[in-house]
Amino acid sequence: MAKEVAIRNIDELRQFSGNLKNLGTQLSQIFHNAENHLRHVSEGWDDEKNAKFAEEFSEEVRNIDALSQKMIEHSAYLDRLCNIQEEYKSMR
DSSP, X not given: OOOOOOOSOHXXXXXXXXXXXXXXXXXXXXXXXXXXXXXXXHTTXXXXXXXXXXXXXXXXXXXXXXXXXXXXXXXXXXXXXXXXXXXXXXXX
């Protein structure tokens, strides 16, 4: 038999999970929008400082994407945990 999962408030955990997923999605979207804006601004800023800045910023966007993906994965884990708890409670 599976070990009991002790979650006091499934609804609150599901809400947190949804918020975490939304945060991850929005964070990535915001940084991609900024990156697109930078590309537009860079059309009038053509030197090696711009190239270096743009490359560093793109690297940060990739880091944000990785963080965002982790947040979405954590959200999915929490959802699975809530499902297990609900199944266990319905069997009792």
